[in-house]
Amino acid sequence: MTMLALEVSGLSVSYRQGLGWRQVVEDVSFSVRRGEVLGLVGESGCGKSTVALQLLGFRHGGLRTDTGKIVLDGIDVLTLDRVGLDRVRGAKVSFVPQNPTTALSPGMRIGEQIDEILVAHDLPTGDRARELFGLVGLPDDAAFLRRYPHQLSGGQQQRVCIAMALACEPSFVVLDEPTTGLDVTTQEQIVDLLVGLRARLDMSMLYVTHDLGLLSQIADRIGVMYAGHMVELAPTAQLFSEPRHPYTRGLIAALPRLDEDRRTIKPLRGLLQRDALPKGCPFAPRCDFALTRCFDEAQVLRHAGHGHEAACWRLAEMPPAAAPAVEELPAEPDHCATPPLLTVASLIVRYGHGVRAFTALGSVSLTIGKGETFALVGESGSGKSTLARAIAGMVAPTAGHIHLNEAELSPLVKARSPSQRRLIQYIFQNPDASLNPRATIGRSLSRQLDFFFPDRSASAMEQITAALAEVRLDAAYASRYPDQLSGGERQRVAIARALIAQPELLLCDEVLSALDVSVQASILELLQRLKSELGIAMLFISHDLAVVRMLADRVCVLFRGEVMEIGSREQVFSPPYHPYTHSLLEAVPVPLKKRKPARQRTVTSVDVGTGCVYAGRCVAEIPGICGTMPPPWRETQDGLAIRCHHTLEDLLERESGLSRRGLEKP
Known part of the structure; x- marks a missing residue:
């Protein structure tokens, strides 16, 4: 019998809320065998990262463990004090974070950061940093070890974090969204590295992510969480071929597929509302198969096949999962039939001066037709965002020309006319940073009206309501603040803010990359609808080729600032x-x-x-x-x-x- 590396039993966790506590993880149980990779997936806020951090005994004043055991190599992590945790962390269980930029100390050289871990565990340093860097595919020369984190690429930074996690040869590694912010080629390299390390070192892993496609390539089994509950647990191939829980079916149906041409994505109905969960199944308010009993009776994991469990009492009655519907698409617009909306001619953008000058874009030329969705793809550093910022007037080109409706645009936005500014609207990747946290949603939208349509102030509320309706949000959202909205709702507000200006071109810069698959599906459906109903052209920047295949009319592939295809x-x-x-x-x-x-x-x-x-x-x-x-x-x-x-x-x-x-x- 294969030995267990980890066993989690009846874990319940609460966060402080006001004067009381809110339970965010309820009675979660699972185990991981030695050498096994267990994937943990679910929407943002489902509790998967909270569970992952409990494996390292992470606790703070606003968190409490209500019940449960976490047994790692025979030790219950939840019973350890700080001294005991310091011995276990790094030595028996280690952590690879989502964002290596914030995880690495900016003031320490990367070799020193490896040595710091070894010293903390009373281990010799010697050439250990070089050994670890060689193990994770990084240069192991002295010059590289003396670099600071900002001198590394995103993929190299993540490899350093993995090397740090392996420094004390732990038997278990927790990975929390380690490739979410990386492009597909860098992501592929990191996944290949993890697969190789697992085979070489016989490590066990808990891999937390919202990327189902990625989990299918690395995980032996996958656990699906919803609203703090484990709702399905199955071998990877079985989960994808025979999903049993309605929530899992919804996640898989919402997953864009590169091996399928355009098809209809069916987003999950509604949103996760923690304040309105029924006492029965937490997914019941959004479930297409829910009955009255589902709202009243709590569900537990039930046998659903060999090694397969699902928390649904209707398993035997559930119809087979339907194949995604193929969409009957209208003919694609002929961007050559009419004058182009936007023309970029021989655009060059350089940063810096003299020997430190860096060419971000090298003589890029392209056109975008009216109503066309034009996709820019390429790995990080290829120049996609630089091109969008140059079109928006946020970066001055070194050479070249940009024309909108056959009129040349000034290099910087401050020199453009109000009409030209209005016709091009930018939607940023992170709405958390682009929305004013101190302004209500209504105020953020009204600023667009004040600037572009000062003579329509009397009808501002009507226009705000109409803009929110375009993105499927009701008028009540106008009085809310950004921190009162989910990530998907904030992205919808960012789109509404762009739409209220009545633009002809939207610059969409990685607007889906930070969203989980179900929220991403709803935003993708929204963009498809806006394209067909309003005829708005889009420059769609993404490293997700499956999404690009579903949305784009034409595609441009960039590498190191130059067009490849x-x-x-x-x-x-x-x-x-x-x-x-x-x-x-x-x-x-x-x-x-x-x-x-x-x-x-x-x-x-x-x-x-x-x-x-x-x-x-x-x-x-x-x-x-x-x-x-x-x-x-x-x-x-x-x-x-x-x-x-x-x-x-x-x-x-x-x-x-x-x-x-x-x-x-x-």
Whole structure:
């Protein structure tokens, strides 16, 4: 019998609320075997991170553990005092956080941060930092160890955090959303690293995330949480092929799929309202199968198959999970048939001066038609947000031109006319930072009206109500503050604030990346509706290619500030691919598709302005050519353009010999 690395029994946790306490985790039980990876998934606020932190005995004045045991290597973590916890943390159980930028000390060199952990556990330092960096795929030379966190990329910072977690060779690692803020290629590398470390070190892991597709690639089993309850627990393949709980079905149905062309996403009905939970099943108010009994009777995990449990008394009556509906789409707009809404011509953006100058965008040209959704994809640092900010007038281009409705725009927004400012609206990635926390939602929206339509102040409330209705929020939200809204509601308000200006172009900068899958589905459905009903054009920036495939009309692939490929959605998601586009598609996790390790890339330096910027990482690099000569554009008759030294025929022939990870030609 396989030994257990962890056993959680009857865990209930409460947070202080006013003069009382609110229970946020209720009677959660699960176990993890040695060498096993258990995934924990659920909407924001479901309690998964609270459970994860309890494995390290995390407690503060506003939190209490009501009941339960957490037994790790025979030790009940919940019974330990601070001295006992200090011995266990790092040595037996360690933690990898979501945001390495805030987890790493900015004033300490990364090698010193490894040594600090070793010293705290009375372990010798020596060359241990170098060993750990080599283990996680980082350079192990002295110069690299002397770097500060800000001198590393996001992926390198996360590898440092993983190295710190492994410093004392713990048997159990807790990972809390470790790849949420990373692009798909960096995410793929981190997941491959974790898979390799698990096999090499026989580690057990609890992997907390809202990314179901990612969990399918690394977890042996998955636990689904809702409103503090464990509602389903099953082997990974079984959970995806035969989800039993209605909430799990809803999550999977809301998951964008790269291996399926546009389909209807059905968001979960309603929102999680902690203040209005019934005494029975917490999911009952949002469940399509709920009966009166569901609201009154508490549910517990029941046997639903081999190793499969679900907290629903209607398991035997539940119809099979329906396949996602394919959407009948109207014909895509012909962006060449009418004058373009926006034209970007030979745009160059450089930061800094002299030897420290950095080219963020190198001669980018593109057009966006009226009513068109134009997607920008590429990994972090590719220049996507820089391009959007240049279009918005927040960054002054070094060279090039931007035209809106055939009129040239001034480089900076302060020099543009009020009409030009109104027609381009920016929706930021994080509404928590872009909404004024001290202003009501109504006030935030009315400021747009005061600036763009000062003569309509008498009808301001009507327009605010109409804007909220556009994003499916009622008028009562106007009197609320941002901290009284969920993450999805705040993002809807940010969209309403842009819409109330009556724009022609929305700049959507990673507006879905911080949202869990169910909230993401509702925002995606909203954007699809706004596109069809209002005819608003969008520049949609995302590293989620599955979302891009569902929403975009045309797609532009950027790498290190240069366009690699541009074409319609069908063209970009079908062979021939630019080698970089192929690597992005290969990196996207597809549920129930066998995972292939990322290809090893030998990174070489390429002089800026001489060869292809992707040459140093390209697995199809032509020696002596790609690194020294600018690549030509290869174009098809129907508008696909790929910038590569390989001909389109060569790329297509090469693609036919490579596995496409289950992607099918449309």
